[in-house]
Amino acid sequence: MSLTKAEEQLMEYLWQKEKVFMKDLIECFPDPKPATTTVATLLKRMQDKGFVAYTLFGNSREYYPLVEKKDYFSKHVNGIIKNFFNDSVAQFGSFFARDTSMSTRELEELRNIIDEEIKRKQNG
Amino acid sequence: MSLTKAEEQLMEYLWQKEKVFMKDLIECFPDPKPATTTVATLLKRMQDKGFVAYTLFGNSREYYPLVEKKDYFSKHVNGIIKNFFNDSVAQFGSFFARDTSMSTRELEELRNIIDEEIKRKQNG
């Protein structure tokens, strides 16, 4: 199961804060902020889906993510690659390098990141 | 406006075929195939959103995409980068290189693609 748009937005705040009480979550939103009950509903649904949990502090709850951002997006991006890029990372990479309007500087930065990752994989 | 899951799936078939009659679109689906009316509804909604159009051939329509796949996903991926990776391609690139479990071979292939893209940008 995956997150809806509204849940995803909320999850992003969760990921940013790592731990957060509901009232502080609401603060994260730009105006007009949603009603507390709206956020409460979303958090409940996200619990049901296994994406968040909380620690009870007195009478209120400190929420935290159960799913790491990188795992979530890894699954997400791999899904896109599987469904729309012929299950080929290279095909997606090609698209990404050519069609997302990266500057030369960004491309070079990305190449360095990949180089480092290759080294990291070889050495340890 | 963007596509829903079901519409996105259908769009993928449109992109693959480039031009296609509805009955052939239905053939693209794995069993159990959707009802023709289901596909018709989706196509109608996609027309309303400006994603597809058709050419009339006798009494039936040959549908074709109005939006290119690369443009669609460019927007999509850029949206993810903006919302969840701090609007930084490098941050997304880092994530992509490290956390999507690419093999060394895939990483090297990707580096080559990027190299070529850098050259292409420089020369013409």
Added chain:
DNA sequence: ATTTTTATTCTACATTTGTAGAGTATACTA
């Protein structure tokens, strides 16, 4: 010409999603 098939629209409905009021319980305050 009548039946059958094909193509498309209209309408409908269940499910999911976005949003929040009303209610309840607990805690804080005057």
Added chain:
DNA sequence: TAGTATACTCTACAAATGTAGAATAAAAAT
């Protein structure tokens, strides 16, 4: 301790989405 604020749940409902039957129209087959 009566009144107010806080935290959360339950219920509700509109909009979006997924799915398709019934109806209609045109074409093909007999």
